[in-house]
Amino acid sequence: PGSRLAHNPLRALAAGAFRGCPRLRTLKLNQALLLLGEEPLAGALRNLSLRRLELAGNGLRALPGGALPEGLEELDLRNNSLQGLSPEELARLDAAPLGGLQLYLGSNPLRCDCALRPLLGWMRNASWRVPDARSLRCAAPRELSGSPELETASYVFFGIVLALIGVIFLMVLYLNRRGIKRWLNNLREACRDQMEGYHYRYEQDTDPRRASASPSGL
Ligand SMILES: *[C@@H]1O[C@H](CO)[C@@H](O)[C@H](O)[C@H]1NC(C)=O
Ligand SMILES: *[C@@H]1O[C@H](CO)[C@@H](O)[C@H](O)[C@H]1NC(C)=O
Ligand SMILES: *[C@@H]1O[C@H](CO)[C@@H](O)[C@H](O)[C@H]1NC(C)=O
Numbered sequence: 001p002g003s004r005l006a007h008n009p010l011r012a013l014a015a016g017a018f019r020g021c022p023r024l025r026t027l028k029l030n031q032a033l034l035l036l037g038e039e040p041l042a043g044a045l046r047n048l049s050l051r052r053l054e055l056a057g058n059g060l061r062a063l064p065g066g067a068l069p070e071g072l073e074e075l076d077l078r079n080n081s082l083q084g085l086s087p088e089e090l091a092r093l094d095a096a097p098l099g100g101l102q103l104y105l106g107s108n109p110l111r112c113d114c115a116l117r118p119l120l121g122w123m124r125n126a127s128w129r130v131p132d133a134r135s136l137r138c139a140a141p142r143e144l145s146g147s148p149e150l151e152t153a154s155y156v157f158f159g160i161v162l163a164l165i166g167v168i169f170l171m172v173l174y175l176n177r178r179g180i181k182r183w184l185n186n187l188r189e190a191c192r193d194q195m196e197g198y199h200y201r202y203e204q205d206t207d208p209r210r211a212s213a214s215p216s217g218l
Contacts, residue, residue, distance in 0.1 A: 002026035015043030042067035109139030
């Protein structure tokens, strides 16, 4: 016994909508709940003894925890908007009524940062709980997702090399500051000599009298 309401955007779902089908075991609500929230779903599923519930493609951002009937065995959450599962959600899955539940999580925009750690640990501990774990992909952060990975990595590498070169340059400057000071002094001396030479010559050229009077009078 199963029911298929998939691909019908439902506008309403009454509490007890499935009361007439107590033997319902599989319910397919893929791409059907986009216009609804979690609450009507919880009302409609109350008292049912479903084994399999399909909620793929519904834009869900969190586990529909309150809506899940006790004893559910399979929950299809593929192609939703889950970025991960929180420790609270995992705890709810570990509690007795849902302790045997398998989750399908493929095609969700998982955010692979520290917040994903509890979920990863949970999946590692009991790999049977997420049968499609191998198909999970990171949607964020950007450097971990898809093909831009390599490009970003090479830019980062390039940046690090540039920064290193800059640091080494600054270090050389710093360690060699005495030498540089000496070099600057020498340069200044040389310039002054040159300028004085010009000055001298200039004076010599324009004022031959003074030049003849004292060649060292600078
Ligand atoms: C669920 O079952 C209880 C009794 O087992 C009943 O009182 C309640 O009205 C039912 N809820 C729905 C939504 O069918
Ligand atoms: C995923 O879900 C969206 C609606 O949220 C739907 O438009 C799309 O066709 C679904 N993709 C697949 C591959 O089922
Ligand atoms: C791992 O799973 C077992 C049961 O399968 C449970 O008792 C234990 O607490 C879990 N450990 C963690 C770290 O989740």
